[in-house]
Amino acid sequence: MEIAIQTLPEQQRKPLFTDSSSLGFGRIFTDHMFTMRYHPEKGWHEPKIEPYRALEFEPATIVFHYGQEIFEGTKAFVGEDGQVRLFRTDRNIARMNRSAERMCMPRVPEDVTLQAIEELVRVDRRWIPKERGTSLYIRPTMIGTDPFLGVRASDTYLFFVILSPVGAYYAEGFNPVSLLVDKRFTRAATGGTGEAKAGGNYGGSLLAGRIAAEKGCAQVLWLDAKEHRWVEEVGAMNIWFAFGNKLVTPPLTGTILPGVTRESLVELAPKLGYEVEQRQVAIDEVLSGIKSGEITEVFGSGTAAVVSPVGKIVTEEETVVINDNKVGPVSQHLFDELTGIQMGAKPDPFGWVRMLDK
Numbered sequence: 387m388e389i390a391i392q393t394l395p396e397q398q399r400k401p402l403f404t405d406s407s408s409l410g411f412g413r414i415f416t417d418h419m420f421t422m423r424y425h426p427e428k429g430w431h432e433p434k435i436e437p438y439r440a441l442e443f444e445p446a447t448i449v450f451h452y453g454q455e456i457f458e459g460t461k462a463f464v465g466e467d468g469q470v471r472l473f474r475t476d477r478n479i480a481r482m483n484r485s486a487e488r489m490c491m492p493r494v495p496e497d498v499t500l501q502a503i504e505e506l507v508r509v510d511r512r513w514i515p516k517e518r519g520t521s522l523y524i525r526p527t528m529i530g531t532d533p534f535l536g537v538r539a540s541d542t543y544l545f546f547v548i549l550s551p552v553g554a555y556y557a558e559g560f561n562p563v564s565l566l567v568d569k570r571f572t573r574a575a576t577g578g579t580g581e582a583k584a585g586g587n588y589g590g591s592l593l594a595g596r597i598a599a600e601k602g603c604a605q606v607l608w609l610d611a612k613e614h615r616w617v618e619e620v621g622a623m624n625i626w627f628a629f630g631n632k633l634v635t636p637p638l639t640g641t642i643l644p645g646v647t648r649e650s651l652v653e654l655a656p657k658l659g660y661e662v663e664q665r666q667v668a669i670d671e672v673l674s675g676i677k678s679g680e681i682t683e684v685f686g687s688g689t690a691a692v693v694s695p696v697g698k699i700v701t702e703e704e705t706v707v708i709n710d711n712k713v714g715p716v717s718q719h720l721f722d723e724l725t726g727i728q729m730g731a732k733p734d735p736f737g738w739v740r741m742l743d744k
């Protein structure tokens with residue numbers, strides 16, 4: 387498929403951000419976007435890069451009513467060598483296709499999608515911030531576009547990709563965040579959409595997220611739906627517990643998002659001298675392990691979150707503080723190694739990085 391490219395004239399482009407240390411997450415968008423449409427008879431068609439613009443749809447459009455939407459998050463980096471690198475974007479595209487199957491949506495062609503993302507990043511490469519801890523966040527999204535109020539899968543779809551220069555996901559930056567455990571709420575149950583990257587998973591988490599914020603917590607630490615006992619994930623990231631040199635993360639049982647950063651740490655950490663164990667962890671084990679000192683650090687992993695230390699876990703009964711609410715050596719080490727590979731400052735033994743200019 388030939389991607390049509392329509393770029394904005396130089397004088398109509400937006401002014402760049404001035405300070406990459408205060409970017410935050412997901413507030414600024416670049417000059418261009420990628421779009422392509424799906425029709426059952428035509429398949430994916432009209433792939434194009436065009437100026438970033440508002441989208442217009444009829445109020446009856448399926449996505450507005452029944453949430454037939456999936457998305458991804460992947461990143462491009464500029465290293466000190468000036469080279470642009472994409473980090474494991476192929477894994478995000480593969481996951482998008484798994485989400486698509488779960489949500490009755492068409493698969494995107496993996497090669498065209500990767501090519502489109504690369505081309506879009508090339509067009510907007512001046513927007514990639516350079517500082518360690520910053521990147522160009524890439525948001526591929528697919529929506530059902532039939533104007534129809536019956537509950538069924540859409541026949542037509544729009545796939546688009548937008549770009550946003552970002553710094554740390556949390557307002558805390560790389561400082562530890564607090565997580566709330568609230569057994570009244572559930573993110574995902576077996577057989578549901580928890581392992582798909584579907585917008586509805588996030589919509590359903592907002593009330594618990596608001597209560598967490600009221601209690602001074604950045605996010606919710608979700609437990610399993612059945613017993614409210616087993617730790618699952620944090621919504622915007624997967625969760626890890628350091629028992630000294632042993633790193634434990636819950637297994638992918640179908641209700642947890644299979645994070646690309648999680649998958650990367652599972653491979654990377656053993657090379658750095660850690661043992662990785664994927665096993666169920668009960669919330670009681672977490673709380674008692676932190677109090678006894680057996681659990682030395684807690685951190686999250688995600689594309690947006692990178693490696694984010696957790697400093698407190700708040701439950702209805704108590705607040706437990708981890709590592710004095712300070713960034714621990716394991717989180718720091720993994721953050722440095724991972725961002726080192728992403729920025730080209732460290733070798734890439736796994737071939738995770740794809741250079742934009744080959």
Ligand code: COI
Nearest residue numbers: 458459622688689690691
């Ligand atoms: C990501 O890490 O890319 C995410 O999608 C998490 C969140 C921003 C929804």
